[in-house]
Amino acid sequence: CSWNVLFFFLHPLWQSPLTIPGGTRQSPINIQWRDSVYDPFLKPLKISYDPTTCLHIWNNGYSFLVEFDDSTDKSIIVGGPLENQYRLKQFHFHWGAINDWGSEHTVDSKFYPAELHLVHWNAVDYPSFEDAVMEGNGLAVIGVFLKLGARHEGLQTLVDALPAVRHKDTVIEFDEFDPSCLIPSCPDYWTYAGSLTTPPLTESVTWIIKKKPIEVDEDQLEAFRTLLFTSDGEEERRMVDNFRPLQPLMNRTVRSSFQ
Numbered sequence: 001c002s003w004n005v006l007f008f009f010l011h012p013l014w015q016s017p018l019t020i021p022g023g024t025r026q027s028p029i030n031i032q033w034r035d036s037v038y039d040p041f042l043k044p045l046k047i048s049y050d051p052t053t054c055l056h057i058w059n060n061g062y063s064f065l066v067e068f069d070d071s072t073d074k075s076i077i078v079g080g081p082l083e084n085q086y087r088l089k090q091f092h093f094h095w096g097a098i099n100d101w102g103s104e105h106t107v108d109s110k111f112y113p114a115e116l117h118l119v120h121w122n123a124v125d126y127p128s129f130e131d132a133v134m135e136g137n138g139l140a141v142i143g144v145f146l147k148l149g150a151r152h153e154g155l156q157t158l159v160d161a162l163p164a165v166r167h168k169d170t171v172i173e174f175d176e177f178d179p180s181c182l183i184p185s186c187p188d189y190w191t192y193a194g195s196l197t198t199p200p201l202t203e204s205v206t207w208i209i210k211k212k213p214i215e216v217d218e219d220q221l222e223a224f225r226t227l228l229f230t231s232d233g234e235e236e237r238r239m240v241d242n243f244r245p246l247q248p249l250m251n252r253t254v255r256s257s258f259q
């Protein structure tokens with residue numbers, strides 16, 4: 001009915017490319033393994049994070065973000081498909097109400113229960129993060145799939161802090177965390193030119209999607225689902241299904257770093 005259509009186009013998270021002027025590189029996408037093209041010139045991705053740059057955890061009403069001090073080059077990534085180094089700004093997750101879905105990207109149309117995004121910006125070419133967000137090569141986001149399995153000890157320190165940021169616009173100090181413990185050691189990744197998956201949806205992201213997922217257990221996924229989209233005092237709405245629908249590939253090729 002017309003109300004559903006109206007909701008679809010009005011809800012910020014579910015804008016289709018039709019509402020993004022000239023949207024030709026929107027994210028997320030389905031990664032069809034057999035259509036990805038091995039690129040022998042892709043370098044290994046080098047990750048060096050300094051745990052002392054970790055600042056706080058913040059519930060922004062879309063997800064929970066762990067933010068970093070990005071005033072120096074202490075926490076950076078370099079190599080992979082990137083022309084130069086990019087500074088770590090924040091990481092966050094997307095997840096479902098149940099384990100059958102929750103990731104933003106899919107692999108051969110398969111959803112994972114959750115997906116981690118580590119957001120970096122090009123401080124070599126641009127003076128600020130806000131400037132980089134508006135530029136085609138401004139951001140690099142590492143995507144890591146979460147699958148149901150063994151408890152992830154590194155993630156648990158984060159999970160233990162979540163009750164303190166249950167409501168939107170709550171923040172707690174969080175330090176000495178090295179997010180490289182959340183990234184699989186397997187070097188294999190896919191990469192493609194895309195966008196932010198929440199507003200402002202700018203087409204400024206070089207996506208680096210790790211082939212291998214990390215394992216987390218049911219209690220850890222359930223802890224994500226205890227968070228709220230709503231502020232304290234508002235009618236509670238559980239923070240679940242905070243992923244954007246798949247976007248058309250259009251004229252893009254997904255490259256792989258592996259054969």
Ligand SMILES: COc1cccc(N2C=Cc3cc(S(N)(=O)=O)sc3S2(=O)=O)c1
Nearest residue numbers: 117119130133141195196197198199200
């Ligand atoms: C306008 O500059 C700003 C300022 C503050 C935050 C943002 N962001 C908005 C959405 C958004 C979505 C991301 S995802 N899911 O594709 O990894 S990363 C990200 S953000 O760059 O942190 C932009």
Ligand SMILES: [Zn+2]
Nearest residue numbers: 092094117197
């Ligand atoms: Zn994200």
